Amino acid sequence: MVAEVLRERIVKGELPDGSKLPRQEDLLEEFNVSKPSMREALRILETEGLISVRRGKLGGAIVHAPQSHDAAYMLGLVLQSKHVAISDVGAALLNLEPACAVLCTERPDRDTFLPKLRAVHEEGVATVDAPAAFASAMRRFHEAIVDCCGNETMQTVVGSLEALWSSKESEWLQAAANSGAIPSRDMRLAALKDHARMLTLMEKGDADGITRVSYRHQCITQAYALAASSPDEVDAAGARRAAATS
Numbered sequence: 001m002v003a004e005v006l007r008e009r010i011v012k013g014e015l016p017d018g019s020k021l022p023r024q025e026d027l028l029e030e031f032n033v034s035k036p037s038m039r040e041a042l043r044i045l046e047t048e049g050l051i052s053v054r055r056g057k058l059g060g061a062i063v064h065a066p067q068s069h070d071a072a073y074m075l076g077l078v079l080q081s082k083h084v085a086i087s088d089v090g091a092a093l094l095n096l097e098p099a100c101a102v103l104c105t106e107r108p109d110r111d112t113f114l115p116k117l118r119a120v121h122e123e124g125v126a127t128v129d130a131p132a133a134f135a136s137a138m139r140r141f142h143e144a145i146v147d148c149c150g151n152e153t154m155q156t157v158v159g160s161l162e163a164l165w166s167s168k169e170s171e172w173l174q175a176a177a178n179s180g181a182i183p184s185r186d187m188r189l190a191a192l193k194d195h196a197r198m199l200t201l202m203e204k205g206d207a208d209g210i211t212r213v214s215y216r217h218q219c220i221t222q223a224y225a226l227a228a229s230s231p232d233e234v235d236a237a238g239a240r241r242a243a244a245t246s
Contacts, residue, residue, distance in 0.1 A: 002031050002041035010050050010063055017065035021051060069240070072160035076236025079164070084234050086168045089161055090222045096158045097142065098214040101198065102207045103149035113148040114203060120144050121195050128189065131182045135173050138221075139166050141195055167239035168232075172225040183224060191221065 009015045021027070021042075028038055042061055045051045049070050051061045079089070104110070120141045127133035143166070146158045173182075183191075194217040201210040 002027070002033060002038060003044040005031075006041065006045060007048070007050060010045075010065060013065070015063045017063055019063045021061035021063060023060075068156055068159055069163065071156050072163040073236055073240050075157075075160045076164050076234055076239050079234040080236050086165070086232055086234055087226055089164050089168075089234060090226065093158070093161055093165055094215060094218050094222070096154070096161065097146065097218060098211045100146045100149040100151075100154055100158055101202070101210045101214045103151055103154065104145060105202045105205055105207045105210050107148075107150050110202060110205075114199065117141065117144055117148065117199060117202070121192070121199060124192055124195065128185065128192065131188075132173065134188055135169065138191060138195075139169060145198075164234055164236075164239045167235065169225050171238075191217070 006015070006021070015021065022030075024035075024038060028035065031038070033041075042051065042053060045061075046053055050064055050066070052064065053059070053061050104113070107113075120137060124134055124137040124141060127137055139162075143159070143162050146155055146162055149155060149158075194213060197213050198210055198217070201213060
């Protein structure tokens with residue numbers, strides 16, 4: 001009960017991100033529970049990532065508002081527990097990312113975010129001869145489409161899948177670099193051409209066109225990552241580490 005009430009206060013912003021929970025003495029008085037019960041409540045919240053408990057004289061419980069990367073990690077854990085293959089995540093993105101692109105295309109305020117997408121695209125153009133930087137820019141373009149779709153649920157859910165998939169692509173890139181199997185310059189230019197075409201269709205508001213281009217583009221790019229190594233399962237911890245170092 002105590003954990004539920006405090007969780008609600010954190011989610012609603014009544015306990016802001018970065019603030020301290022009230023002193024344990026005050027919480028004990030408010031909820032009229034024993035110290036062991038309060039410790040258990042705080043342990044639950046700490047396990048959920050909503051607080052971090054510092055020990056010692058200057059200690060206390062620091063509040064952490066839920067973040068998108070938390071959703072990606074928890075979703076990754078669920079998929080990993082079900083032994084879901086990373087190809088399954090890719091298949092979901094084949095259908096969901098074009099939907100995000102359509103949402104971008106249908107937004108009446110496209111002029112507010114198209115400059116951001118164009119800037120990421122130009123990063124890809126500028127790094128076409130630097131495969132590692134190029135691959136990073138390409139992933140950011142896909143992530144930016146999800147981020148700009150204007151639907152918070154899609155941003156969180158599809159963004160979580162993007163995070164899991166990006167981890168796989170990073171592994172593929174490293175393996176390809178070691179083996180000399182990086183896609184050719186012509187292939188990289190073709191990918192840039194697809195992105196440029198998507199920007200044009202988005203600007204025109206052509207939802208049908210961007211659906212076709214987005215789906216075909218992903219089929220091609222996913223094929224490289226999935227063919228580079230034997231099938232493997234979702235790795236939630238690996239995705240979290242990759243996100244922390246990117």
